[in-house]
Amino acid sequence: MxxxxxxxxxxxxxxxxxxxxxxxxxxxxxxxxxxxxxxxxxxxxxxxxxPQSFLHRDHWFHTFVCLALTVASFLLRFYKIDESNIVVWDEAHFGKFGSYYLKHEFYHDVHPPLGKMLIGLGEYLAGFDGDFDFSSNSNYPKSVNFKAMRQFNAIFSALCTPLSFYTAKNLDLSMLTVYLVGLMVCVEHSYIVLGKFILLDSMLLFFTVLTFYCLTQIYRSRKRQFTLQWLFWMFATGASIGCVCSVKWVGLFITGVVGIYTIVELYCLHCNKSISKTKYAGHWIVRVLALIVVPSALYMLFFKIHFALLYKTGTGDSSTHSLFQANLEGTQIEPSPRDVAYGSQISMRSHGLSPGLLHSHPQTYPDGSNQRQVTGYGHRDGNNDWIVKFSRSSGKANIPSHVSKGNYEVSGYGSDTMGDFKDDWIIEIVEQLPTGNKTMENKQLIHPLTTNFRLKNKELGCYLAATGLSYPGWGYNQAEIVCKYPWNYHDKSTWWNIEDHVNSNLHTDDTFTPPPSRFWKDFVVINFAMASSNNALVPDLDKYDRLASEPWEWPTLHTGLRMCNWGDSTVKYYLLGSPFNTWLSTATLPILVILIFVQLFRYQRQSLQFTEEKVWNVFVSAVLSFVGWVLHYIPFLLMGRVTYVHHYVPALFFAIMCFAYVVDYTLSNFNRYLKVVTYILLYAGCVYVYWYFAPLCQGMPEANLNYLYLQLLPGWDVSNAQFS
Structure with a gap:
């Protein structure tokens, strides 16, 4: 009683x-x-x-702790955020991209537009008019409120702290472990220093953590499926996926985590014989709508906004197709004669995965014909101009293409007097578009912009095509052009159109209105252009990139990254993870794997009894956290592209979650007093390591030698003048 x-x-x-x-x-x-x-x-x-129960009181205490950590997170990121008044590191890129939205000038980048649109919003709120070019290491003029711009970016970094806090809480970790997770994210050096500048990394981290947080909310509400709460978190997860993938394609990795959870959950529902087929079908419908349709729609919506804002010609015109360029305000495509004839000088743009202009230069193929290279080139150049001439005849053996397989090389003699029968191409019209005022031009003639055609080699019967691949260094990494046998008539890699047309013997039509560009085509072309640009980010073996690093160096903290020039009078920032967070989380990754397998082994031997609740808890808090680290880290080991320290930022978050699970599991068997003492030591160690290495992320305004004490490892070029 x-x-x-x-x-x-x-x-x-x-x-x-x-x-x-x-x-x-x-x-x-x-x-x-x-x-x-x-x-x-x-x-x-x-x-x-x-309401007076300990549960109610604890709720308010937990909220207070989270609020205190959030305030601390904001203070650490806002602290002396304007101490360096120069353009730091990639502010030169992303600050400039943001300004293009204010000037409405079209640009091209390897990343989707959401993060840069948010940067543009921050610049707009800071009262910036776009009249600054963000040249690297240049001083910000007094008219540019760069402090407010950086603070806007820092908000995303600071909000990762409460999201991490409640994510850990949703995973049923003890509250002492939840506090530790919030503290680790709050004082993580790499998160702080990246949050201080106009960069994409804090936004990427924020939306990654937000997606995982929403997933844990789905996990929490899995017993209340088809309620408003469950539906809300399902669609919130989809919206988060759409946002993170619209900042960087790295967001596909957290999408994979959500996908794995969804597959497991659907499989478990399938095994539940008490669920009707109708209800099970409903589970599929909700997930398809929430986790596929919503993210895809958001991703396309952000591009729709991107195109709507950037309606003027700019630096990125060459990454798009001809009709898109022709519809830009101030387009570089000049009025020209509407009918192409013999003697016309033209440029031709591909409809393939590399929407470049047909290009040729004096450099020759290193083997094969050893004749002049024919490539695809994105920028306007005199080597993009071709003359329409009558055919000639002679003969020569066939030569295979240099990068793709099963195609033929396309080359040029570089002489008007030398040639052979394979120089002749037959034009096949595949599509005639109406003009902007809906009138149709002569379908038997070739017209700039409105006529799409294929070029068939007269002797071989193959078609001129852009493969979407790139030549190596000897071809200046330009797009490969071949003669191929297409898979069918609609193979867009063999489609071309004329962009520029000059013929002094023909009348220039200044009244021509180009047909409107179609969003779907704009969307597809720009995404393939982004993929092509990403593929081109390969290490240059002839040059030493002092900022690049290898993926194995990130979880070991073998080296960091200097974010600005290293002069004694410069406020210097060094991108490096917290040794406490990184080394401990890396050390626990193999321990976590062993721990999972030990529990699985004990369960199979029936020496460990698992309830359904416990199985799900281990799966989400341990397995999914580890999978999140694997998906955000291992791909960089497999990529051939150049890599940098900041690529480890999302993976570090999942490593911290793995560390939290191991700590929580281990200390659960300790007695109360030993457990409290251990947690206090962890809190103190986390804070002390931040304080000791704080100059790395808060700025080093003094001479380099004053920071010699921070250089624990030889790879940390903090104090030496090696690259100053």
Whole structure:
């Protein structure tokens, strides 16, 4: 019995309460918990419903701790954020990209537009008019409120702290471990220093953490499926996926984490014989709509906004197709004669994966014909000009293409007097577009911009095509052009159109209005152009990139990255993860794998009993966290592209979550006092390591030698003048 005066539960009930509290942890309110779980005895139910209960008090204390960590997170990122008044590191790129939205000038980049549109929004809110070119290491003029721009970016970094806090809480980790996760993210050096500047990395991290947080909310509400709460978090997860993938394609990695969880959950539902086929089909429909349709629609919507804002000609015109360029305000495509004839000088743009202009230069192929290279080139150049001439005849053996397989080389003699029969091409018209005022031109003639055609080699019968691949260094990494036998008539790699046309013998039509560009084509072309640009980011073996690093160096902190010039009078920043966070999280990764397999082995030997709740908890908090680290790290080991320290930023978050699970599991077997002492030591170590290495992320305004004490490893070029 319970004494009315004492207000305490008997020991047996207390044990039951702690048992059920593991399930209650993460439930938004007691009523939801009581509604979705089996009944408790009346006295325990009344105790849970009391607003003065320890659960209610703990809720406010947890909120207070999270709020304190969030405030600290903002303070650390805002602290002396304007101490360096020069353009630091990639601010030269992303600050400039943001300004293009204010000037409405079209540009091209390897990343989707959302992050840069947000940067443009921050610049707009800071009162920036776009009249600054963000040249690397240049001083910000007094008219540019770069402090407000950086603070806008820092908000995304600071908000990762409360998101990490509640993510760990949703994973049913003990609150002492939740505090540790929030603290680690709050004082992580790499997160702080990246949050201080106009970069994409903080936005990428924010949306990555947000997506994982929303996934944990789906996990929490899995017993209340088809409720408004469950539907909300399902669609919120999809929206987060759409956002993270619209900042960088690295967002596909966290999408993979969500996909794995979804597959496992659907499989478990399939194995549940009590669920009707109709309800199971409903689960599929909701997930397809929320996790596929919504992210895809958002991704396309951001490009729609991107195209709408950038309606003027700019530096990125060459990455798009001809009609898109022709519809830009101030287009570089000049009025020309509408009918192409013999003697016309033309430039031709491909409709393939590399929408470049047909190009040739004096450099020759290193083997094969050893004649002049014919390539695809994105920028305007005199070597893009071709003359339409009558055919000639002679003969020569066939030569295979140099990069792709099964095609033929396309080359040029570089002489008007030398040639052979394979120089002749037959024009096949595949599409005639109406003009902007809906009139149709002569379908038997070739017209700039509105006529799409194929070029068939007169002797071989193959078609001129852009493969989407690039030549190596000897071809200046330009697009490969071949003669191929297409898979069918609609193979866009063999489609071409005329962009520029000059013929002094023909009348120039100044009244021509180009047909409108189609969004779907614009969207597809610009995404393939982004993919091509990403593929071109390969290490140059002839040059030493002092900023680049190898992926194995990131989890070991073998080296960092200097974010600006290293003069004694410069406020210097060094991109390096916290040794406490990085080394400890890296060390626990193999421990976590062993721990998972040990639990699985014990479960198979029936020496460990797992409830369904416990299985899901291990899967989400341990397995998915580790999978998240693998998906965000291992691909960089396999890529052939150049890599940098900041590429480890999302993977570090999942490494921290792995560390948290191992700590929580290990310390759960400690007695109360030893557990508290251990956590206090972890908190103190985390804060002390931040304080000791704080100059790396808060700025080093003094002479280099004053920071010699920070250089723990030879690879940390903090104090030496090696690259100053």
């Amino acid at each position: 319970v004494s009315k005066s004492s207000g305490f539960l008997p020991k047996s009930s207390d044990l039951r309460l702690r048992d059920r509290k593991d399930q209650f942890n993460g439930t938004e309110n007691i009523e939801d918990f009581l509604r979705t779980n089996e009944p408790l005895d009346d006295k325990l139910t009344k105790q849970l419903k009391k």
